Amino acid sequence: MLYNKEQPDAFTDRELQDAILNFVIAGRDTSAITLSWFIFCICNYPDVADRVFEEMSDVLGLQDSSQGYTSEEVAKRITYETLGKMHYLHAALTETLRLYPPVPRDGKEVAEDDILPDGTRVKQGDRVAYVPYSMGRMKILWGKDALTYNPDRWLRDGIFQPESPFKFSAFQAGPRICLGKESAYLQMKMTAALLLYFFRFSVVPDHVVHYRVMLVMPMVNGLLVRISLR
Numbered sequence: 001m002l003y004n005k006e007q008p009d010a011f012t013d014r015e016l017q018d019a020i021l022n023f024v025i026a027g028r029d030t031s032a033i034t035l036s037w038f039i040f041c042i043c044n045y046p047d048v049a050d051r052v053f054e055e056m057s058d059v060l061g062l063q064d065s066s067q068g069y070t071s072e073e074v075a076k077r078i079t080y081e082t083l084g085k086m087h088y089l090h091a092a093l094t095e096t097l098r099l100y101p102p103v104p105r106d107g108k109e110v111a112e113d114d115i116l117p118d119g120t121r122v123k124q125g126d127r128v129a130y131v132p133y134s135m136g137r138m139k140i141l142w143g144k145d146a147l148t149y150n151p152d153r154w155l156r157d158g159i160f161q162p163e164s165p166f167k168f169s170a171f172q173a174g175p176r177i178c179l180g181k182e183s184a185y186l187q188m189k190m191t192a193a194l195l196l197y198f199f200r201f202s203v204v205p206d207h208v209v210h211y212r213v214m215l216v217m218p219m220v221n222g223l224l225v226r227i228s229l230r
Helices: 002-006 014-044 046-060 071-077 080-084 085-098 183-200
Strands: 106-109 128-130 200-201 225-229
Touching: 014 085, 014 183, 014 200, 046 085, 046 183, 046 200, 080 085, 080 183, 085 128, 085 183, 183 200
Parallel strands: none
Antiparallel strands: 106 128, 200 225
């Protein structure tokens, strides 16, 4: 919108409206589903939640728990810059996306005859599908512990290390990579940070979690949890 002010008529109001709706709608269900699976993961690995809490306390300067910080006081300290320093939280969310991508299967239509890197020939109009859910669980890509939730696999000396989007394909890759990737991470990190700073989560006993495959991968009947204050 700022660019449009500097370059009049670069975008019509309708184009700006469509762009905003695309960001809001495309990022709503996917971000919400990812956060649900993230909470499920930290319920199974409570040490991850504790490490996120410790990282937050350190980055935001909240080590003195006796102060009794309010949610408003903590929220004011959460900025784009401080979120960028939360490498473990970023790794924990990315590990969730690896095992539980909100879009578990995607496909493309071939624009013109081509040859894929492995030698497969495709013709114009063919449909090619790839499955991020399966790719995220392949030992040939992620090692023998591919089925284990381990945020540390994304860290080196405490710094987040991204993988090739052609390996970690939750946000697609190449010219079609998700435009809202950074926006989605920003929203998820803000929400997750606030939740884990103040609360502990545990899955309600006997509640069985299943996924439903649609365009996205929500939980059947949602995620039932018990919440307690830290």
